[in-house]
Amino acid sequence: MFWSSWTLAERLRDLITPFDQEHIDCAAYTLAVGGEVYVTPNEQVADPTLVTVKRPALGEHFTIPPGQFAFLVTEETVKVPEDALGLISIRAKVKFRGLVNVSGFHVDPGYFGQLTFAVFNAGPVPIHLKRGQRIFLLWYASLDRPSEKKDAIAARKGIDWNVLSGVSGELQSLAGLAKKIQALGDRIHDIEKQQKVNHALLALVAGAFLTFLLTSLFSG
Incomplete structure (x- = not known):
């Protein structure tokens, strides 16, 4: 069963940091773009091997060109109880501009840390975003009992460098x-x-x- 806005308001204070009740949107919580961004280089970059993770200041803008991937972390730290499951997506007004979530759609029971979204600009024009912009959605759903198999990895913070190896270099x-x-x-x-x-x-x-x-x- 999905958590209602009432349940989110009651339980998320202990599960999302920082938490603000104003960011509850119907039955979901809106998450913001955080402090690490990686955008794959296109043909306009002189040396694609020099492209690395950027750490924008709050409110600083960045661009995802057409046909390029990006890894974006959330500003918030998220915890999923062992008796629940998280579901993630991108807000419609951003999806309609061509930004597609390709990182999967669920967060395992027991997860703790920042969320990393892998996205792809499938649109014809660059997509401009900024740190602090609330473009992600997170739903919680209760399981019938606590999960025996759970995410037991220590708290995640920032972009995992291992995921960048598959997309480093120029993508046409x-x-x-x-x-x-x-x-x-x-x-x-x-x-x-x-x-x-x-x-x-x-x-x-x-x-x-x-x-x-x-x-x-x-x-x-």
């Missing part, structure tokens, strides 16, 4: 690939144009040489 977006294909097409066009000029010059030289040769033969 459709827009980036289109630009490279266009540049290649322009290059081929320039080469073909130069070849036509070369052929024309060769024809002129050959014609001049043939004229000179014929003139020499008949004049002799």
Whole structure:
């Protein structure tokens, strides 16, 4: 059974830090973008290997380009009781701009720490966000009994560096690939144009040489 807004108000004071009752949205709690952000580099980055985790100040903006992934941590520390399960998503007004949650949709019983959201910009334009912006949703649902198998890892804080290894380096977006294909097409066009000029010059030289040769033969 999902927790109602009344249950959230009663129980979340001990489960979410910092907690503010004003951030209860119907039957969910809204979580904010926290202090660590990683955005995969696109074709506009000079050296993709130098891209690393950023630590924006509160209110500082950052951008997720089209076709790129990002890892975002929550500002809040979250605890899920052993007799409950957490479900996560992104607020509709952000999803409608093309930001997709690809990190999964549940939080295990016994979890404790900041949540890390893996997101993907599936839209055609950059998505601008800022630290402190409330774009995440967390629901709690009760289990019929405490779970024997639970998340027993120590409190998580920040982005796990292990998850970055699979997305480090340049990731080509459709827009980036289109630009490279266009540049290649322009290059081929320039080469073909130069070849036509070369052929024309060769024809002129050959014609001049043939004229000179014929003139020499008949004049002799």
